[in-house]
Amino acid sequence: MSSENNSIRNLYVGLSVLCLLAALLYLLSSLFNVVDNARNDEGVAEHFAASTNERIKPVSEVNVGDVNVVVVRSAKEIVEGTCMSCHGTGAMGAPKVGTKAQWKSRLSAGMKTMMKNATEGKGMMPARGGDASLSDADIKKAIKYMLKNSGL
Numbered sequence: 049m050s051s052e053n054n055s056i057r058n059l060y061v062g063l064s065v066l067c068l069l070a071a072l073l074y075l076l077s078s079l080f081n082v083v084d085n086a087r088n089d090e091g092v093a094e095h096f097a098a099s100t101n102e103r104i105k106p107v108s109e110v111n112v113g114d115v116n117v118v119v120v121r122s123a124k125e126i127v128e129g130t131c132m133s134c135h136g137t138g139a140m141g142a143p144k145v146g147t148k149a150q151w152k153s154r155l156s157a158g159m160k161t162m163m164k165n166a167t168e169g170k171g172m173m174p175a176r177g178g179d180a181s182l183s184d185a186d187i188k189k190a191i192k193y194m195l196k197n198s199g200l
Contacts, residue, residue, distance in 0.1 A: 123193035
């Protein structure tokens with residue numbers, strides 16, 4: 049019986065060793081598969097990122113030029129382009145260009161007050177007439193132009 053027990057025992061040990069080897073090979077192959085998939089995933093991620101960037105790229109671009117360029121506008125251009133929408137029609141109580149009495153009462157407060165009102169806004173008039181690009185010199189030119197064209 050002892051030789052029969054040894055044979056059965058050897059069979060169990062052999063099967064156990066084979067099972068352990070099979071499990072070890074399975075784990076090793078899984079590890080290599082994970083590493084390989086990680087490499088492939090990086091390539092896939094790069095591919096998807098590149099294709100997504102291609103799909104969502106802008107159709108065109110806007111070039112606004114050099115933003116540091118100073119544009120010099122004449123008083124007439126400033127008034128016609130910015131001021132006349134209200135001062136040409138008298139909208140919202142704005143003194144209408146050409147009405148001497150309306151402008152005379154405002155001029156009596158002084159040019160300094162007129163400049164303050166024009167740059168900071170007053171009543172319904174927004175600061176700088178709604179054109180933030182106007183410099184103080186532009187505003188002064190526009191006021192003088194409107195005063196001159198109102199007979200003052």
